[in-house]
Amino acid sequence: xxxxxxxxxxxxxxxxxxxxxxxxxxxxxxxxxxxxxxxxxxxxxxxxxxxxxxxxxxxxxxxxxxxxxxxxxxxxxxxxxxxxxxxxxxxxxxxxxxxxxxxxxxxxxxxxxxxxxxxxxxxxxxxxxxxxxxxxxxxxxxxxxxxxxxxxxxxxxxxxxxxxxxxxxxxxxxxxxxxxxxxxxxxxxxxxxxxxxxxxxxxxxxxxxxxxxxxxxxxxxxxxxxxxxxxxxxxxxxxxxxxxxxxxxxxxxxxxxxxxxxxxxxxxxxxxxxxxxxxxxxxxxxxxxxxxxxxxxxxxxxxxxxxxxxxxxxxxxxxxxxxxxxxxxxxxxxxxxxxxxxxxxx
Amino acid sequence: xxxxxxxxxxxxxxxxxxxxxxxxxxxxxxxxxxxxxxxxxxxxxxxxxxxxxxxxxxxxxxxxxxxxxxxxxxxxxxxxxxxxxxxxxxxxxxxxxxxxxxxxxxxxxxxxxxxxxxxxxxxxxxxxxxxxxxxxxxxxxxxxxxxxxxxxxxxxxxxxxxxxxxxxxxxxxxxxxxxxxxxxxxxxxxxxxxxxxxxxxxxxxxxxxxxxxxxxxxxxxxxxxxxxxxxxxxxxxxxxxxx
Numbered sequence: 001x002x003x004x005x006x007x008x009x010x011x012x013x014x015x016x017x018x019x020x021x022x023x024x025x026x027x028x029x030x031x032x033x034x035x036x037x038x039x040x041x042x043x044x045x046x047x048x049x050x051x052x053x054x055x056x057x058x059x060x061x062x063x064x065x066x067x068x069x070x071x072x073x074x075x076x077x078x079x080x081x082x083x084x085x086x087x088x089x090x091x092x093x094x095x096x097x098x099x100x101x102x103x104x105x106x107x108x109x110x111x112x113x114x115x116x117x118x119x120x121x122x123x124x125x126x127x128x129x130x131x132x133x134x135x136x137x138x139x140x141x142x143x144x145x146x147x148x149x150x151x152x153x154x155x156x157x158x159x160x161x162x163x164x165x166x167x168x169x170x171x172x173x174x175x176x177x178x179x180x181x182x183x184x185x186x187x188x189x190x191x192x193x194x195x196x197x198x199x200x201x202x203x204x205x206x207x208x209x210x211x212x213x214x215x216x217x218x219x220x221x222x223x224x225x226x227x228x229x230x231x232x233x234x235x236x237x238x239x240x241x242x243x244x245x246x247x248x249x250x251x252x253x254x255x256x257x258x259x260x261x262x263x264x265x266x267x268x269x270x271x272x273x274x275x276x277x278x279x280x281x282x283x284x285x286x287x288x289x290x291x292x293x294x295x296x297x298x299x300x301x302x303x304x305x306x307x308x309x310x311x312x313x314x315x316x317x318x319x320x321x322x323x324x325x326x327x328x329x330x331x332x333x334x335x336x337x338x339x340x341x342x343x344x345x346x
Numbered sequence: 347x348x349x350x351x352x353x354x355x356x357x358x359x360x361x362x363x364x365x366x367x368x369x370x371x372x373x374x375x376x377x378x379x380x381x382x383x384x385x386x387x388x389x390x391x392x393x394x395x396x397x398x399x400x401x402x403x404x405x406x407x408x409x410x411x412x413x414x415x416x417x418x419x420x421x422x423x424x425x426x427x428x429x430x431x432x433x434x435x436x437x438x439x440x441x442x443x444x445x446x447x448x449x450x451x452x453x454x455x456x457x458x459x460x461x462x463x464x465x466x467x468x469x470x471x472x473x474x475x476x477x478x479x480x481x482x483x484x485x486x487x488x489x490x491x492x493x494x495x496x497x498x499x500x501x502x503x504x505x506x507x508x509x510x511x512x513x514x515x516x517x518x519x520x521x522x523x524x525x526x527x528x529x530x531x532x533x534x535x536x537x538x539x540x541x542x543x544x545x546x547x548x549x550x551x552x553x554x555x556x557x558x559x560x561x562x563x564x565x566x567x568x569x570x571x572x573x574x575x576x577x578x579x580x581x582x583x584x585x586x587x588x589x
Contacts, residue, residue, distance in 0.1 A: 085415035220446065227436045227447050233399070234434035238498060239422035239451035 004191045009309040015198045015267075016281075017305020018205040022260045023282025024289065024297040025212065026253040031291045032229035033249040035150050036142055039157045042279025043164035044257025046272060048130045049265035050172045051258075053179035055122040058115035062171030063129050064106045070136035071102035077139060098139075102132050119180060127258050134254020137164075138246050146242060161276065168272035176269035179262070201263050208256065209298065225249065281308070281323060288330050348410065350375050350502055350533050351396070351426070356404035358388070358395040365391040366402075367557045373502060373535050376528055380536040380544040380565065382578055383554035389537040390431055392554075393504050396535075397421060397428040409501065423451045427500035431507050433491040437480030441471055444479050444490055448497030456499060463530070464493040467523055485516035492523070496532070503527065504535045509543065521547055541578035545569040553578075 023041055030038045051061040075098035082090055105128045112121055141160050145153055183196030215222040228235040228245040236242060261275065268274075285304050289297030304323060311322040349372040358366040366388045373379045381389050395402040398418040406413050408426055416424070436444050445464060449457035465472040468489040474482060479490055488508055495503055505524065509517040517540065525547045527534055538544035544565075545551055551568040553561040561568060568574055 220450065223439070223443055223447060224450055226439065227443075230436045230438050231434050233430070234436055235447075236399075236418045237397070237422065237428055237430065237434060238448050238494060239419045240447070241417075241419050 005313070007190075007192055009313055010306060011192055011198075013306030013309030014302055015201050015305070016308060017302035018201050019260045019264055019278070020282045020285050020304050021298045021301035022205055022208060022256050023279055024285035024301045025209070025294055026256040027279075027283055027286040028289060028291055028294055028297050029212075030249045030253045031286070033225055034138075034142060034146070034153075034246045036153045036157055037150070037283075037291075038253055039154075039161040039276075039279070039283075040137065040164050041253060041257050041282065042275030042277070043161060043168060044130055044134060044254045044275070045261040045264075045278055046168050046172075046270060046275030047133065047164070047261070048126050048258025049179065049261030049270045049275075050168070050177050050272065051129055052122055052126040052262045053177040053265055053270070054172070055109075055113055055117065055125055056119070056180050058113060058117070060109050060113050061126075061129070062167075063133065064102075064109045064125075066167060066171070067102040067129055067132040067136065068106050070133060070140060071098040074098045074136045074139040077144070081144075098136070102136075105129055105132055119182065123262055126262060127255055130254050130258035131251055134250045134257075135247055137254075138250035142250075143243055143246060146246065165273055165276065168275075172272045174272070176271045176274075177265070178269050179265035181266035182263075197263070197266055204259060204263060208259075209294075212252075212294070221248065277320070281305075284324065284327050287327055290334065348375075349373065349407075350377075350409060351535065352405075352407045353396060354405050356392070356395065356402050356406065358391050358400055358402045360391075365557055366395065368404075369554075369557075369559055371552055371559070371562075373533050375501075376531060376533060377550065378524065378528060378534045378536065378548045379550050379552070380538055380548035381552045381554055382538055382541040382544055382568075382574075384577070385539065387554040388557040389554055390506055393428060393506050393535070393537055394430075396504065397426065399428075419451075422498060422500075425499070425501035426504070427495040427498055427502070428504045429488075429491045429495045429506060429508065431510065433487055435479040435487060435491055435494070438478060440476050440478055441482070441490055442475040444494050445471070445475075445497050448494035450498070452497075452499055457497065460497045460499055464496050467496070467526065468493050485512050485519070488512060488516075488520060489523075492520075496527075500532060502533045502535060504537075506537050507539060508536070509538065509540045517543065541574070542569075 023045070027038055027041055030036055047063050051063045054061040075094055078094040078098065079086070079091065109125050109129070112125060137160060141156050142153065145156055181197045182200050185196035187194055216226055224235065224240045225245050225248060228240060228242055232242060235245070261270070264270070281304050282301065285297050285301035288300035304326065307326060308319060308323045312319040315322065351373040354370045356366060356369045357364055369392060371379070381392070383389050391400065394400045396406055398413070398416060398421050408421070408424060413421060436447065445461065446457070449460050452460070470486055471489055471493055474486060479487065482490060492505070492508065508520050508524070512520070521543050524534055524536065536544055536548060545568060548565040550563065551565045552559045553568065553574055561571065561574065569579070
């Protein structure tokens with residue numbers, strides 16, 4: 001094998017790895033704060049990517065209407081949960097968040113969507129739509145289960161994944177879509193050609209890691225989120241609402257998912273169910289990071305991306321097999337290194 | 347004087363087992379009240395129920411308002427604070443961040459003053475402010491847990507076994523600090539197995555046995571009660587028989 005091919009593969013691997021890193025970080029974040037293993041992370045990717053691709057053709061994606069429908073359900077749940085002590089202030093706040101917000105996003109989407117809408121606006125609209133879906137998904141599916149075991153949350157998570165994937169098929173059809181690139185610029189360094197798109201992938205991944213680091217390390221809300229992850233009861237005892245922490249975690253995860261999707265949809269054709277596989281690769285990175293370590297997850301994601309690039313070159317039939325087999329030695333090593341953990345009591 | 351905390355006819359059950367039965371208690375402004383009793387008497391259960399961690403039947407009112415519809419977080423916001431038996435610190439975060447989060451519900455300007463107050467009460471915490479909470483000694487962790495609770499400027503501080511597992515010299519330090527809290531306008535509800543120390547600083551006391559209050563009154567009276575002396579203070583007053 002010559003160096004040029006190796007460099008190509010490495011470049012490819014790192015570009016994909018950067019995306020997996022973003023998704024892996026989101027998974028670690030959500031798990032730490034809410035104990036949910038977020039299988040539907042992949043759907044955030046697909047929804048973000050395909051909403052963007054549809055908006056680029058001037059159509060209003062069905063996800064905008066889904067956000068409104070989910071908001072209505074969330075509003076109903078809020079009212080039901082507070083039925084014993086219903087205060088006007090509470091109802092107004094819930095209505096603003098759950099009804100007015102998604103309706104405003106839908107209205108904005110109808111108003112702005114068109115074949116000539118600038119890319120930046122399409123991106124902003126897709127992010128808003130997916131962020132709202134992420135927020136309501138937490139309210140509808142996970143907030144009522146917040147006190148249950150990790151296993152119950154995982155099963156709910158699988159359910160959400162299947163439901164959202166099915167909705168994806170309804171909204172986007174079985175055909176794959178591609179979106180316009182963020183930039184068509186390109187330059188070459190030696191044998192390697194860097195497109196504006198891949199630079200955007202690197203730049204945004206690094207930017208996100210820095211933003212997350214600043215958020216968790218230096219802001220009160222970021223510290224409150226960490227505190228919720230470290231000690232749930234302790235956090236409640238200082239007055240941190242675990243539901244608020246959960247909402248912020250899901251909001252971040254859905255935005256990260258949607259950004260990942262928007263970054264890759266100009267590079268590869270995405271189908272309604274592609275997100276799952278992409279999300280799973282982020283999940284492998286997160287597992288290698290033990291679902292707790294952000295830096296280890298980021299590094300592992302680059303490894304996953306590179307292994308995938310090399311195996312698709314040498315044994316493309318076994319590409320996924322090789323990538324997913326990575327998880328086995330890691331789990332064996334981790335189970336040997338970690339002391340026996342008592343079964344979680346419910 | 348109106349009661350700051352008023353709990354009437356409270357029951358707390360784990361499934362079918364009642365751990366607290368028909369308990370009523372009051373804590374007034376600027377008062378230190380202690381609940382003493384043996385292991386398993388239901389003291390911790392009662393505190394947890396008042397804080398909203400466990401559901402209770404009966405009524406619990408704070409500063410004149412019923413708390414039935416309030417979550418733990420809302421109770422913190424109205425000025426009730428619990429330092430739990432297991433302290434529940436944020437072990438992988440440093441002392442300063444733990445304290446900062448204690449002031450999560452109050453405005454930034456007040457939080458700055460809280461920092462000063464807590465560091466004056468516990469100078470040791472100031473020395474260790476960049477150290478991770480999980481690496482502190484037991485006594486320092488207890489100070490941090492109390493400091494974190496005080497950061498929220500509570501009106502009533504509930505302490506669950508603050509002396510548990512600590513060296514006697516540290517215990518004396520902690521109790522001295524509890525005494526100082528009254529001067530700062532904080533009421534204290536103290537649950538303790540170390541009855542002697544608790545009765546010394548408290549104004550009033552309740553004695554709990556098997557989920558019920560069996561005695562209550564001024565702390566000095568309780569301390570000289572023969573039955574209490576025999577069961578909790580480890581000696582009997584000569585010439586009196588245990589009731």
